[in-house]
Amino acid sequence: MSSRSQTIADILTRAIIDHRLVPGCKLGERELSEIFDVSRIVVRQALIRLADDGLAQIERNRGAFVAKPSMQEAMEIYDALTLVEQGVAAQLSDRLGPAGWAELRQHVERQRQAVASGNDALADVLGQEFHTVFVRLSRNKVMQEIHAQLVRRTTLLRSLITADFDYCNLLDDHSRVVDLLEKGRLKQAMDLIDTHHRTVVRGYIMDREVFPEMTPAEALAPYLDGKADGATPIAPRKPAKSSGNGDGTAHAHVHLPKQDPAPKSRASAKKTNRGLPA
Amino acid sequence: MSSRSQTIADILTRAIIDHRLVPGCKLGERELSEIFDVSRIVVRQALIRLADDGLAQIERNRGAFVAKPSMQEAMEIYDALTLVEQGVAAQLSDRLGPAGWAELRQHVERQRQAVASGNDALADVLGQEFHTVFVRLSRNKVMQEIHAQLVRRTTLLRSLITADFDYCNLLDDHSRVVDLLEKGRLKQAMDLIDTHHRTVVRGYIMDREVFPEMTPAEALAPYLDGKADGATPIAPRKPAKSSGNGDGTAHAHVHLPKQDPAPKSRASAKKTNRGLPA
């Protein structure tokens, strides 16, 4: 079992890539420590991990916030992702065996079925997973980790934009990349990878104002004792601290941007939850 | 000014890439907290950062150690580095302007002069720096950070091997890569980058047992002076804490990594500083 701060960092990461915690959202130490029922120190260690991963930014004496990358940074992230995947493509076109190609095709097929059956959420997940599988076939764990981090950051970026993708189109890209690579047409495959990501970026109109639809406590609730992802149970709890904290519900104060019109949305607004919790 | 744990993480990183802290070296919380005169918690946060960077590994209930990558991991790191630099090469061959090429040439020239004047240590530093400059010209900060991390890890790897490089050869590679790229012969340049790194890896006979030649206190002493900011502390400074070892550790910039027969334990007798303080 890894450390608690790692567990919490994982949960926060999950919540961020599920778009339950959106860019700019304050990650207060005290608030999180009450949510997870751990000490502030553990929370801080988790936040350090998040910041190292580029998913949070810590401002001295002000606290941690979910990262809010600039357009410039968004481009750089996609550039880096393109570079990595092109490189992996070059490797795979040399070294990948039949089993590998089969796995890729099978994955594309699964996504195709998801699209066909109208399961957009699943299609979205599979669409992202394709890239992960792609890189995993390079059998380079270091590269995998770098790539996974970039993917997480692109997923974060999606919180900032108005999603407007054509899944079928992107799916076709995946399929065609596999085809081209297997036929040894590396150059074309690499160009397609580039176009693929540019297509995504082109849809990026970063409408800079994003405000949280839920408090962190609400956003994180689904991850707290579900253990859906087979991870660690959060805490076997010791006797409560008896110190007058009567109601027990960590009803957090909302940290909303000022010019915020009127989101009193504490009442579980199940809105466009694009994410996929477990 | 960034947090203290960041400062300490930076110093530890520095000490590791200077080969003053060698793989496997125990990084005890209490010991480090006394050395840096901070609390254990700050040290722990620094160690978390190191571990996230791949420079340390934390074993639960056992503590943190300087990372000791396997041969497999070493290969993966170099593979990833090659992939990144090849990708950057492709970008530069498209987009780099005259000023950029000039900067690269100038850098190669500086290293050439260092080699000519017999300043091996400087040549080594410049040789590594070339790769950093190369990637910086891509103007992609995300990519830069990924690359820098990989470079740090390769530098760590050098602690595990018996260094036996032919600097002139590697320098020639740099020069030729610039030439080829500027002439638009991308494919050849990329092949050369690959060969370049393979040349380095080929020299890797990871003689698994590395022994620390100094205690962490001795290894870290040179970095401890001002402690306020930590720009580039190479000033020799005596430890403020008494603690018995009054030796001032005159650290010479020696670059003679001749294999040392294994001493017994951490008996700090010799100070063959193999590192390359900038």
Added chain:
DNA sequence: AACACAAGATTGGATATCAATCAATGACTT
């Protein structure tokens, strides 16, 4: 010698506390 067990040391974590800093508020001036 091999094994079991107790003692010590180290880590992971909790709690309480303090200083520094930032945000918000309110008082005061113009």
Added chain:
DNA sequence: AAGTCATTGATTGATATCCAATCTTGTGTT
């Protein structure tokens, strides 16, 4: 009334102390 400045409150960065769990070590027994 508007604007500026000081006070207050809240949050972070960091420390010290304490505790439980685990690892290491050394010793004693078989």
